[in-house]
Amino acid sequence: MHDGRQETIVVRFSPVGCGNFSSGGSSPATPSGHSVDSDDGSTSTDENCPEDPREFRRHLSRFAPSVIADVDPSSFRPISPSFSCILTDVDKHLQRMVLLIPAFSVATASSVARTDALRQWLAGFDVGWVMDMDDRRSLPRREVGRRVREWAQALGTMERVFRHGHREVRSPVNDATAAELAALGQLAAESAGAMLSLADSVVALGSSPSKLLAALDVHASVSETYPGLARTFSWPPTHPVSAASDAALTGLLNASRRCMRDLRAFIRAPQYPWRMPQGGEVHPCVSFWMGYFRCMLRNRVSLYFVLAGGRDGDGDKEQTTPLATDEGGLVMELISCLEAVLEEKSGALAFPGLNQIFMLNNTSALVQRAIRSDLSIFLPPGWVLAREELMEGYLKDYLEISWAPVVSRLEGKPGALSVLRRRNPLSAFYTALENVCSTQRGWKVPSPALRSILRRTVSENVVPAYRWYLDDHPEVEVPTGRSAEELEHQLSELFEG
Known part of the structure; x- marks a missing residue:
């Protein structure tokens, strides 16, 4: 035998040449096929949709022409459970908002009308289900990721709509605009309060990897959006929405810390799962x-x-x-x-x-x-x-x-x-x-x-x-x-x- 013929030959690896993998940019797989609750609680009441065209135009008169154009009052009838078109354009949401604001007038609106109007408003962002989350156990774990994404998108759009609407209504200042601003502020406050119910449901979930991601996502959205709403409507720190958002942020942070402490146990947990591939491939x-x-x-x-x-x-x-x-x-x-x-x-x-x-x-x-x-x-x-x-x-x-x-x-x-x-x-x-x-x-x-x-x-x-x-x-x-x-x-x- 020649010298060295039994010597092991090893090829040095290159960090780029060791594989052909994607960057893993997508988040971990989220189970699909579980629909959000279809019952958004819509009713058949028409009291928030004025039939008189002159009344309709009066509500719209303070908004930009892009909001007024091609608006049909009949399109703002209460939303049925079969409504599936999510309005994403800010002007379209402004159109809906103008028709719903009267329900939040302190002088004229009833609590039933206000509740119905709020449900319609949230359903237009495809988050009407937040009003049915009083029970903290009402958030299905397998739907957490999808619902949080829908909720975060809706919250961001909603904040922009309120900001634009507030800017349009506040000028010129008179008794009528003051009343509309108050009604708009009430709509914003009740919407923001209802949206916080998701934070409570996330906090109530058992510790898991999906809960940690959801808690971080919800914390980011609340901390970015709610201070802007408070500035827009001049809510002081003692305002119920400001206080509730601070409490939600604290709860989300504590829940995230508990999940973070469990992360190493999650990685080792057999249910994620640790069944070994018998061909030696990537787990x-x-x-x-x-x-x-x-x-x-x-x-x-x-x-x-x-x-x-x-x-x-x-x-x-x-x-x-x-x-x-x-x-x-x-x-x-x-x-x-x-x-x-x-x-x-x-x-x-x-x-x-x-x-x-x-x-x-x-x-x-x-x-x-x-x-x-x-x-x-x-x-x-x-x-x-x-x-x-x-x-x-x-x-x-x-x-x-x-x-x-x-x-x-x-x-x-x-x-x-x-x-x-x-x-x-x-x-x-x-x-x-x-x-x-x-x-x-x-x-x-x-x-x-x-x-x-x-x-x-x-x-x-x-x-x-x-x-x-x-x-x-x-x-x-x-x-x-x-x-x-x-x-x-x-x-x-x-x-x-």
Whole structure:
């Protein structure tokens, strides 16, 4: 044998060449197929929709021409449960608002009319369901993500509508405009109060990854929108809406901190799930959690307040969190936790060498999802290099476990004991080779770049040793289909799954 022919050849990994993964920009999968409650409580009352065109025009007269144009009073009849067209244009919402404002006049409106008008107003933003959330358990967990998105979009649009409407009504100032401003302020206050019911329902949910994302999203929307509403309508801090929004923010922060303390347990929890892929491919939890970490960072300001600490839910003592108190440290800690769980779970894979393939696949996927997303800004300079070195170690161990025993079969001497084929080095080599290939042909490496590296490295460790053996023993007759080139082709079919 030539010197060094048994030396393991390992190819250095490149952070860009280890996989072909997407950036994981989408948030974790949200179950679909669960519709929002269809009953928005609409009634058949017409008392908020003036029939007299002159009365209708009087309500519209203070608004811009774009609001008045092509407005049909009959289009503002109470909304039925079958109404499915969500009005997103601010002018269209302003048109609806003008027709509903009389119901919020302190002098003329009844409580029934006001409730009906509020339900119509919210239903026009497709969030009429918030009025049915008095029971804190009324938010289905599987609909949390979708409802929060609908709610946040509606709240932002609603704030813009109120701002535009307030600007149009307040000039010129007289007794009539003062009454309309008061009615508009009442509509805004009751709308804002009803929208806060979602925050209470999110806080009431049990601790879970989805609750944390929902709490951060709702906190961000409330903290951005409600101060603007207070400025528009000159609500003091003691105003019921301002006080309720402050209480909601406190509740959301405390709920987020409790979920944050549970994050490492969530990552390890078997129900997310930790059933191991028997082909060694990338575990679904890698995609889920890397996407989840990105979703946490989309509300950086809210996350900062969560990580900054404060008092616990009872307000009795300073609360502490085992997680890092900055976003970068948090990302690093959670990714490290995920890596540790992957390493731990890889031991459950039965075949020798399969756990190294599993760790190669999953470490490569972690690197790609990190460096191709906004998570990369939170990683220290040596993070990628450290993962490359880990991957080189996994590859070296894989070669030692799977292929070093195959190549070692060529160290014997042929001829004398050829009748005992199990002692014939070449025969033993062929048998060991077929055993490994038949087992590993079903293993899967999804990344084309990583698969190419693995195949090339295996070939560079096995084929030269086989070729050297044949050169050193010209007397050995090579069976048909067993040339070095054909062996190389056989190895090039590995890891397809």
